[in-house]
Amino acid sequence: MNRQLSSNNRMASFFTLTGVDLLLIGLIYLLSVSLIASATYAQHLSRTKVVGSVRDATGKPVEFATILLLKAGASTSGSSQSASAAQLVKGAVADVNGQYVLDNIGPGTYQIAAQLVGYQKTTSAPFTVVADQSEVNVPPIALQQSEQTLGEVTVAAKKPFIEQLPDKTVINVENSIVSAGGTALEVLEKAPGVFVDNQNDRITLKGREGTLVMIDGKPTYLSAQEVVNLLRNTPSNGIESIELVTNPSARYDAAGNAGIINIRLKRGSRKDGTNGSATVGAGYGRFSKASAGLTLNHRAGGWNLFSNYNYDYRETFGSVDALRKFGTGDSLTTVNNLGYRPNTAQNHTFKIGADYALSKRTTVGIMANGLISNSQAMIDNKNLVYNAKGQLEQTLTMINASTRSTQRVAINANAKHTFDSLGRELTVDLDNSRVNIQPQDNMQTRYLGAGGEQTQPELIQRNLPPSTVTIRAAKADYVHPLRSGGRLEAGGKVSYVTSDNDVRFETLTANGYIPDPQRTNHFLYDETITAGYLNASRIWGKWSIQAGLRAEHTRSLGNSVTLSKVVDRNYLNLFPSAFVTYKINEDHQWRASYSRRIDRPNFQDLNPFVYVMDPYTYYQGNPFLRPQYTNALQLGYTYKNETNISLSYNHTTDVITGVNEQQERIMRVTTVNLAALDNINLSVSLPLKPTKWWTLQPGVNAFWNAYNAEFAGQRLDYRQLSANVTLNQNFILPHGLTAELSGFYNSPLVYGMMHFRGMGQLSVGVQKSLWNKTATLRLNISDVLHTLQSGGTTNFATTNLSFVNQWESRVARVTFTYNFGNRNLKTTRQRRSGVEEEQNRIGGGSN
Template sequence: MNSKQRLLMSDLLTPSLFDTLVVSIILMGLFGLTATAAFAQHLARTTVSGDAKTPAGKPLEFATILLLKAGDSTLVKGAAGDADGHYSIDNVMPGTYRISVTGVGYQKAFSAPFTVETGQAQVAVPTLVVQEDSRTLGEVKVTAKKPFIEQLADKTVVNVENSIVSAGGTALDVLEKAPGVLVDTQNDRISLKGRTGTLVMIDGKPTYLSAQEVVNLLRNTPSNGIQSIELISNPSAKYDAAGNAGIINIRLKRGTRNEGTSGSATVGSGYGRFPKASAGLTLNHRAGGWSLFGNYNYDYNERFGSVDARRIFGKGDSLTTVRNLGYRPSSSRNHTFKAGADYALGKRTSAGLMLNGMVSDNQARIDNSNLLYNAGGELQQNVTMVNASTRGLQRIAANVNVKHTFDTLGRNAGPRELTVDADYSYVSIDPQDNMRTRFLNAVGEEVRQPLVQRNTPPSQVTIRAGKFDYVHPLSKSAKLEAGGKISYVTSDNDARFETLVDGNYVIDPQRTNHFLYDETISAAYLNGSKDWQKWSLQGGLRMEHTRSLGNSVTLNKVVDRNYVNLFPSVFMTYTASKNHQWRTSYSRRIDRPNYQDLNPFVYVMDTYTYYQGNPFLRPQYTDAFQVGYTYKGQTTASLSYNHTTDVITGVNEQMEQIMRVTTVNLASLKNINLNVGFPLTITKWWNTRQTVDVFYNAYDAEYAGERLDYRQVSANVTSNHSFVLPHGFTAELSGFYNSPFVYGMLRLRALGQVSVGVQKTLWNKTATVRLNVSDLFQTMRPGGVINHGTTNVTFTNRFESRVARLTFTYNFGNRNIKGGGQRRSSAEEEQRRIGGGGSN
């Protein structure tokens, strides 16, 4: 799906006076509210401590300690008591909490709620007496269930692991329910808070895939293997500068890190119009200095999709309407795996090896009918195309990690830490399209010989990357962070398009192309942070040097780019009291074109539509400003302004009967977003959280000789409800609504869905049965309009959105709340930019 034609695009624009005024008003407003408290007394993070004893007055040795929010029992931190029954939890923020204590053979005990005040150094919790549990023969298993949507200071977390409505589905199903996220399955795009260009990571590491392939990967990744999804809308300089709209980080399950062996097994099935099945196994083992972990998931999925699109072109008596009716049944078999080992080399040094990957086999049959009508509405011709398509995907990624902790610099300073990562990733995409086109008149008679073609555009991408991160505390309340990274990417795309002539396939030179792409990105960053009594400040600067070389061997076209960018970021927080916190931030980010969009060859979608790549695409840049407010650590509100130049956007252009689809740089996009999220306890057994995003998108550009100044106010609303029912049952109800939305020249219609699920635990909570139904009312019918220049298109899509799923999970071995650490590797940005041809 790539191009050989040069496009003329606008030069990089600087922000306008209007942008500068908006930014100034936002920042001055926040600083004006809080300036009088700028140099208040020094803030000392609070330490919460206490003791746990048995009824006989003896210490409860090595008890499990949980610090919970008093309002909803959400887990904040975990700790372990010592041999004398004493425990201590450091760095506790102001708020109202309670302590939960338990041990092997003892019941769970809770403290009375207590409040941590701003500036308070110590809080002593009264001694807790833990009663013996005569019913417990084995260990007592302590769990703290997190809410489905968790709003933290710097990110939103979707806790998939314990969600009932997410069980048995896919990562894409879960992402559709996340606040502020819009998944456009028709065009394979993911937007966050009204902006496209998200960096999708898995366990902190890039997937090395283009937007289209990222959607395919998420569509084929079972949700049973996911722990959580993090939405980071304004990352710091420590992260790669890629991701105009922010970062979506998918955390896979890893399990516990206790001594011994533990794991879980899951099986599931589902049915919508076609059957689905899944199975997975997770294993963990820790002994001495070794920690071993691994998981494997298999997913089988049959599904369908359909489209009904109308294109109108021409004028007067030459007015023509093309109605495209498409039906696409498909099936996929996906194997995903993850394995790794961590080893403590010494008291201060640890090393780890991690391997993860995916093997996917997809098959689809695409039946397209293009009905041509004249100005009087009479059928003139029917051109049908059947595409028997296959797509194989193999992805493997390896990471080696070493972490060393140095001596502390003094009593009030924490330890210095150095982390080094080395990464290797290989992605192979092997698609093939076998197309047969028939030309029929109005009464169904063939008017010419069928056209038989095949397209084989394999793609291989290899990425090698390395990075280091160093943390240097200056005091208890100040630290410096520094790091560097280098990545080297090679991409090889060899597309062969052939037509059957007299029984032999003949290469079509206009649609065959060998494209090579090399890219090296070198980066360095410096971050500094400082805490005062009510203020905290973090600032950073990241520098990235990019050298890219795109070489169309067949067309003898070479595009050589070499550029350096600086990406500053500033974050400031003001804690007015234990219930009120304000924050503001600024960051500059970049989105580079994905490798597939740079590949200059033509991909035929049907007889009247083709995609053409653009090797002259430039990166887009975004300046992002945000102010926010948090009430009692749970209710949040934020206002952000984002200005993007050289916006990378998909466009459609009608050229007589043929529609050309390509990707270009548009001049600029302004985005203003208001986000509000709040929890609500309706009764003791019914809790809910609501999130509302209202955003305004304004494009200011020119394309095909005409102004493109689409402007739209849109909204995304999500509502998640959890219920505690009698007899050990729990239930969830979730829904979202997306109002009409604009993307470039495309105006999307509103859509939404409601999903429901119920859960029952069995066998002393070692097993769980979940039943859920997605899109209960079948309201997921994406559609939209393109009406710009000579292009006039209206379309409606349908797919198998309502699916009932039943899953069973069994947990075994030594289970505990201690979670394994998640490592971020050096491959941060390149993963989402790989693409492959084909239609799956």
């Protein structure tokens, strides 16, 4: 009955708009009216436009060619194919009909340069723009196909593994030799500024926790633990790139105080016909691994169909050696926890979709991606209990036969309409995502004395905590260019999330399994977020400015049915952002930014249920967690679009942090709000090319974390200077071989009440192109020196803990990829859906 009433309340909350929601919708309406008025006004402005088209040798339009407007130099003449003395004035991209428009062009003599992969760069004859001229028509530019094959072009213009851009860092996974055959989590471990805590399943970015993880621009809607589990089970063979965005604009959801991690899955092409690639691989460390994948794309007329599928099988292990001390003097007790966790997982990831051009200005599409994962683990936890004299008193062993089944499917429907050639456009997204997690723990605990004798009967228990999270979201984004290089963006979004977690903890008795009322709990959580934003940007000479404001209203209801405990929250937040760039010249550029962001507690951390980790440790959620807020300031410098230096300051309040509490012999792990965290970060990226055959990409992220809080009646003011250092090197070797050497080191750092020790690794790989560069063979070895293991200590209040965690990090892998079909390819259109935050917060542990 309670469940039915809760379901009715959830439906009612979805269709009932509060006054704040109506205010936000009204704000979006007023913004739209002002934009329409601006459009009407802009149409009456006098502006000089340069228009033209790009064709191939047969006269057919060339889609999405890069257009460069060049100020003609003294040495430029006629229809020269080069423009060495020309100066770049403006750029654009041709549309699906090969047409382009460049507006707001001043008087002068110019040329148009057109280029596209697979074609020779071609430059038009010089033309002149005079004052008060409304439009200049440039004769069609004919592109000739390049004599080089695509494979040859790809080798010459290969992107580096780590690409440092002014506004984000891009990890080009598909170009990496050392990443082939691995997982998304292993790739992230090599990213600059990223720290992966495998012991507690956390990801931090530049010393800060709270990242919004997205797949193809759509959030995963998973908690920190489940995000790590998802990345651990996502094969790298299906990933094109990973983007790290540390300071997003108002267009993005305000979630993610540390920034955004966006995983781009591999896509097909936009070339007529059918093409694709197939990959198989195998690996071995302590256990065996295997993978296979297929990517297909077909384009005909207005249709573009694309899909990919990847299968991954892996056997791995993890181990922990933890030491806990409690009590003093003669009552001092030490518990040595020795855990070993062999794990077998089979993972299927897929993506399928279709785009259709209704007209030259309107495109609609539908896309689905998902994960099906099944894993089994036999967890052996042995706890050795010693007295103050160091004598063994008792041994407790818990064997847990654990299984986990995860199904995640996200569906996106998308429409994009371009109103004119000036860039005025509207995009609409509808999303529906569902995640089902079906774990089961079968635990057998034995109690042995100092001599190995059994001191009490075995305890047999089982834990069944299934959870289902459903997300529905709708969003719209409008872009409107203004005169003098200005632009307005406005949009709105509504998301509705429901989470159902029904934990059933049972103990075996003579009468069968009976529920444990202290650990059994049915938890329901509903959340509706209504958002609207306005973003404006403009260029004044060497200055470019962008400012935005995002408003988000949150209504959440957490209902512990078993405990009759309800937490109802209703709040409105404003999130301003501002970006200023000063371009001294083509080589030097300065930028500054400010933003305010939020991280809401994930669903699992709000659930007050108890999860047994071993006989002496359990986890319990906290339904009274509050959101944490971050104010972020950043100053950056870029040299020749390659060298990047940035300095940032971040102040976070109500910091959501995991803590440990020693309660006699039992340790309770939970999540709390700490008062404040200050973070200062210095980031440096300096690409180098000592020779034609050797390139280096060193990077350093140094950060200072300072906590200012009270917990368990004591002052917590931990402060530490830490650093993350990465070095990636690429080599061009004889006989068509290329090689890659990748390494990183994370120095000791502080997180909440825990101090982590330093760790690092070195990976190496070699690649050979085969069969006229239609196939690639890769061999790599990760963690060659076997140094990748985490460890840490906690010595605060009554908690005294130290641990070392190891896993199967050194693995040798071989992968083979074959490309078929048309090789002169262009990528499919990118899209961002309305799913921006909620999947980041689904709860649950991981195998």
